[in-house]
Amino acid sequence: RQQLKTHFLGQKMQVFPTIPSTNVFAKEEAQQKPENGKVYLAEEQTLGRGRLGRVWSSPKGKTIALSMVLTPEIPPMEASKLTQIVAAAFVEATKNIADVQIKWPNDIVINGKKLCGILTEISAELTQIHYVVIGIGINTNLSFEEMPPDIQEKATSLLQVLGKEIDPNHLIASFLTTFEKYYAAFIATGNYQPTLQICRQHSAVIGKEIYVIQQDSKRLAKAVDIDEKGQLLVQFENEKKTTPIFAGEVSIRGT
Ligand code: BT5
Structure with a gap:
């Protein structure tokens, strides 16, 4: 103290x-x-x-x-x-x-x-x-x-x-x-x-392939960046656009 x-x-x-x-x-x-x-x-x-x-x-x-x-x-x-x-x-x-x-x-x-x-x-x-x-x-x-x-x-x-x-x-x-x-x-x-x-x-995920686990789905994605709101921007497999992921709703397995 x-x-x-x-x-x-x-x-x-x-x-x-x-x-x-x-x-x-x-x-x-x-x-x-x-x-x-x-x-x-x-x-x-x-x-x-x-x-x-x-x-x-x-x-x-x-x-x-x-x-x-x-x-x-x-x-x-x-x-x-x-x-x-x-x-x-x-x-x-x-x-x-x-x-x-x-x-x-x-x-x-x-x-x-x-x-x-x-x-x-x-x-x-x-x-x-x-x-x-x-x-x-x-x-x-x-x-x-x-x-x-x-x-x-x-x-x-x-x-x-x-x-x-x-x-x-x-x-x-x-x-x-x-x-x-x-x-x-x-x-x-x-x-x-x-x-x-x-x-x-100091991100352990940006630039890496990850699994985004949301409810029942588990999708392969690439972690691209963290945005101004603190959300992780990911690019799902076979997609060009990036999707923001809100912390409360996912578990990310493997980095
Ligand atoms: C967390 O959850 O990582 C949040 C941990 C928060 C703990 C603090 S201690 C003070 C306060 N009082 C509490 O009761 N909790 C908070 P999550 O992302 O769900 O990760 C949990 C997983 O981490 C477990 O399923 C284990 O696989 C792993 N784990 C458990 N104990 C661990 C340890 N001491 N070190 C590393 N991994 C651990």
Whole structure:
């Protein structure tokens, strides 16, 4: 906390040795009274969640499980931009220690293996966001042996990449400080350019063949770019035109 150089983000912070899920807890509190900038941290999650009800593994003391509550006055449609701002801030916060890439829309990878996952959950009515809870799971000091066998081949950690343990508090402070800077600029002026630039430069998908999974269909496409709205532009097989894909509606498998 002493390392934190933020104005509002994380100035209120709650730390748990163990909890089922920081996102679930943050949502329960926000439902009563959303506190803009409140941060929840846990050393272990016993029921960590990914998107679409998937499981997120956070063994004790080996990963960072962090959730932030935000009350941005933006249209609900724009909430997916927040996921991109988080990803960009993570790239920026780790640039001196690792060469990470963003696997649109919500994964941070190193050499194609997942280091970090982002889960953005919003509570909104029509045009008004009530609150947003953004959860971030980071594999800091998780060794290969400590990973659940089903993710060993597709996940990585900073320990595995760097060959040494890192100080999680330092990374948390650096991430929160960087995120607040991009977030505040975006809220104040709508300026999304710095994020977009990082997301394009550090994309793990642009230029690659991918599968776009929408409802029941799975279609081969080439990822072409990320547009001003944070949507992925893809070119489906045998098509000349590019189609924007909105983060909320697809899963992209394989890069
Ligand atoms: C995500 O979902 O990547 C979002 C993960 C968000 C976790 C944070 S931790 C703090 C907060 N509290 C929560 O309960 N959640 C948030 P998704 O794209 O659906 O990816 C889930 C998939 O990632 C799983 O199906 C596994 O294949 C894989 N996975 C699970 N645990 C992992 C880990 N520790 N490292 C890498 N991959 C993992």
